[in-house]
Amino acid sequence: MSAESLRRALAEAGFAVEVEARDRLAVIRPRDAGAAAAIGSARERVSAIAARHGFTHTALEIAARAGLQSAPAADASLPGD
């Protein structure tokens, strides 16, 4: 299984993401909020694509600030706080 081959397959399917492989876990990092929403809506399809590349688990990395990919400071306030 290869993170790069999965990334390419997801790109061909219209998902703009980075992929990190941790053994048989694929960590999907969306490039923007639109990609995150698209992955969430098509999670079964994304999991199926990842499974075809040998990954038993597929997880969408989430950020503390809605819509942003990079991890923010841990003391960021909760939305609505």
Next chain:
Amino acid sequence: MSSSAPSPSPASNASAARSAELARAKEAALAAWLRERGRVAIGFSGGVDSAYLACVAVDTLGADNVLAIIGRSASYPAAQWETARGVAQRFGIPVLEIDTHEMDDPRYAANPSNRCYFCKSELWSLLIPAARARGIDTVADGTNADDVSGHRPGAVAAGEQAVASPLLVAGLTKDEIRTLSEARGIPTWSQPSSPCLSSRIPYGIAVTATRLAMIERAEAALRDLGIEGDLRVRYHDDLARIEIGAQELDRWLEPVASARIAIAVQRAGFERVAIDLRGFRSGSLNVLTGVSAA
């Protein structure tokens, strides 16, 4: 025109009645098993199975002849302990608490695929003498009829120390135990299964008190956010992989909701957070690490 849901068919009503009758018959068999022993000590976690067993035991034998023993350690969540204490208080179940020290066993801490064997060996090696010291010869666990498959090295340790499994003997399944628990008003009837915190760490990655505390804090924080049902925070070094019920995914993958999850889990000590796209799967880490059988 009525807008109410269609009524169950006579056939489905009859099937439900037969299922309920079968469950009650199994419960009667459980009570008979308990009466034959006279006195019983129960490994009591406050989970669905041991809570039900303890309640039936007290109902059948009287509180003077039952002892529910809680083994406490870093791998036993505080929330679970509170549930156990609450059930015991409400149903008059005598409780003994014992500190277990599986974390001090390097064979356990190294987290091999048979880790549960070392934990249960420690647990029963303390519980059985405690029961015997109080004149109780029979020690039982909450293993049920659904627990005979899968990767369960802890059952080997129980077998070696002659721990009885009366729910299994009676043929009671998890669903039946939930149904019978609800009928008795036991609040754990709808509680998700709750294996120990170490089950969130992949085999081969050391179990430490620090890691268990991070996992426990993260799961407690996610419960506080309102996540119900099955929930696991799986440990992957700096990354927490969150498994929640598949029916909950739409709600929690929404941007603001997922941001709240990320904040809660990062505050618990993880740098990165990801939500599993297939949701909760029992034994998920066994699949990930290629473990399929005991």
